[in-house]
Amino acid sequence: MPRLFTCRECGHKMRFSGQFCGKCYARKETYQMPNLWRGAAVIVFLLILIAIML
Numbered sequence: 001m002p003r004l005f006t007c008r009e010c011g012h013k014m015r016f017s018g019q020f021c022g023k024c025y026a027r028k029e030t031y032q033m034p035n036l037w038r039g040a041a042v043i044v045f046l047l048i049l050i051a052i053m054l
């Protein structure tokens with residue numbers, strides 16, 4: 001798993017999963033939340049599905 005984000009509090013390289021920095025436990029930025037990306041992926045998938053059916 002690549003470490004994509006840098007913690008804005010301590011500079012620790014954070015993994016994609018989890019909602020907190022692994023080192024200082026500061027809350028991640030909204031765009032760094034895995035749930036957000038999972039939701040976006042589902043929406044994109046549904047839009048593609050709809051586009052195919054039309």
Ligand SMILES: [Zn+2]
Nearest residue numbers: 007010021024
């Ligand atoms: Zn941190």
